[in-house]
Amino acid sequence: MSADPNMLAATPLWPVRAVLGEGPLWSARQERVFFVDIRSSRILSCDLTGAAQAEWRMEQGPCWIIETSHADRFLVGLERSIVVARLIPGEAVEIIHRLPGVFPDGMRLNDAKAGPDGQVYFGSMDDAEATANGQFHVLNTEGQLSHLDHGYTVTNGPALSPDGRTLYHTDSPARTIYAFDRHHDGSLTGKRVHIRFTEADGYPDGMTCDAEGGLWVCHWDGGRVTRFLPDGTRDRAITLPVSRVTSCAFAGPGLDQLVITTAAHEREAEPLAGALFLAKPGIQGLAAHRAAFTG
Numbered sequence: 001m002s003a004d005p006n007m008l009a010a011t012p013l014w015p016v017r018a019v020l021g022e023g024p025l026w027s028a029r030q031e032r033v034f035f036v037d038i039r040s041s042r043i044l045s046c047d048l049t050g051a052a053q054a055e056w057r058m059e060q061g062p063c064w065i066i067e068t069s070h071a072d073r074f075l076v077g078l079e080r081s082i083v084v085a086r087l088i089p090g091e092a093v094e095i096i097h098r099l100p101g102v103f104p105d106g107m108r109l110n111d112a113k114a115g116p117d118g119q120v121y122f123g124s125m126d127d128a129e130a131t132a133n134g135q136f137h138v139l140n141t142e143g144q145l146s147h148l149d150h151g152y153t154v155t156n157g158p159a160l161s162p163d164g165r166t167l168y169h170t171d172s173p174a175r176t177i178y179a180f181d182r183h184h185d186g187s188l189t190g191k192r193v194h195i196r197f198t199e200a201d202g203y204p205d206g207m208t209c210d211a212e213g214g215l216w217v218c219h220w221d222g223g224r225v226t227r228f229l230p231d232g233t234r235d236r237a238i239t240l241p242v243s244r245v246t247s248c249a250f251a252g253p254g255l256d257q258l259v260i261t262t263a264a265h266e267r268e269a270e271p272l273a274g275a276l277f278l279a280k281p282g283i284q285g286l287a288a289h290r291a292a293f294t295g
Contacts, residue, residue: 006236010225010260010279014050017274021261022206023064023111024276025288026251029071033251033259034087035276036062043076043087048252048259048278054089064112066120070294075139077122079108082139084295097295099143107133111156111206111247116164117141118292119186121148123155129173136169138186141292148188149180157207157247159215161230162286168194168215172203177217195232197222206247206261211284216258218245225260227281238281242273250285251278258285 019039026033032052034045038061045054060078068075068084073096076085084097103109103124112122118141125134134152137145154172160182161167167182175197180188195217197204202222209215213230225238225248244263251259258281264274 008236008238008279008281010238010240010258010277012272012275013048013259013278014044014046014053014276015272015274016044016053016276017264018044018261018276019265019274020246020263021274021276022246023062024247024249024251024259024261025065025067026249026255026259027067028253028287029067032089033249033276034065034074035247035259035261036065037274038063038079039265043093044276045087045089046276048257050276052089056085056087056093058093061108063109064122066112066114066291067288068291068294069118073294075120075291075293077109077112079127080104082109084293099139099145101145110134110154111158113158113160114289114291115160115167115182115186116289117184117186118290120291120293121158121167121169123152123158123169125152125155129154132171134171139291139293140186143293143295146186149191156205157217159207159209160289161209162211162213168207168209170204170207172205172220175199175201175203177204177207177215195228201226202243205245208247208249209286210250210281211255211286214283216248216281218247218260220244220246220263225258225279227283236281238279240277242270242275243267244273249288255285255287256280256283
């Protein structure tokens with residue numbers, strides 16, 4: 001740990017060198033971490049010692065993975081479609097259900113979280129990251145899609161407050177994290193700027209909330225994860241030996257560990273780029289909500 005009590009450190013858990021690691025998920029049922037490598041079209045998994053490693057190759061780049069209420073089924077956002085898949089270590093992936101409708105060429109999905117009622121919030125974006133035609137969507141418990149917001153270049157990191165009444169969402173190139181008021185029917189109102197990154201911060205990427213309402217935000221091209229208090233002020237940070245930090249999630253039986261994904265894309269000089277990291281932030285997290293839709 002650094003001499004600064006507000007500056008923590010992360011250690012490599014699995015040096016898998018994911019090209020674009022994203023979307024970590026702690027499964028208490030399986031006692032494993034799941035995460036995706038979008039650019040290598042694979043879902044990866046290991047336990048909290050870095051052992052029991054597993055990998056599933058997908059037909060398109062998987063952009064997010066969420067547990068469902070069904071014991072062995074996951075909702076997976078591929079680049080241009082959403083599927084329900086069975087993932088068992090040592091076995092091939094099995095597609096149980098494919099949602100109708102395909103996102104158009106040139107667009108892809110990016111980053112998602114389930115809400116407390118089982119809806120799934122996720123973004124879509126221009127795969128070239130050049131045009132602000134990305135949108136924010138919600139998938140309800142019946143498998144129906146609704147549009148919530150638009151005008152994003154790179155949608156990232158939905159996260160929900162402990163009471164589920166505030167949802168955070170990011171446009172990474174704009175260096176802006178927005179807050180919304182979330183209602184019981186899954187709708188969002190009251191969009192407002194919550195946090196703005198400076199150039200020195202890099203770009204806000206994936207994020208998660210802890211049990212106290214703190215927001216842990218990963219810094220793409222910033223080499224760290226920062227905790228922000230509910231009022232948006234900075235509290236503490238976790239440093240990493242890589243620059244492209246992509247997403248994080250609380251893990252472990254006590255939800256007192258933080259697993260952190262990173263990217264090796266264009267980072268040949270960083271030996272640990274793309275590794276899965278582990279940190280002990282000293283604060284308890286929240287269990288991930290499960291998707292209600294199981295196909």
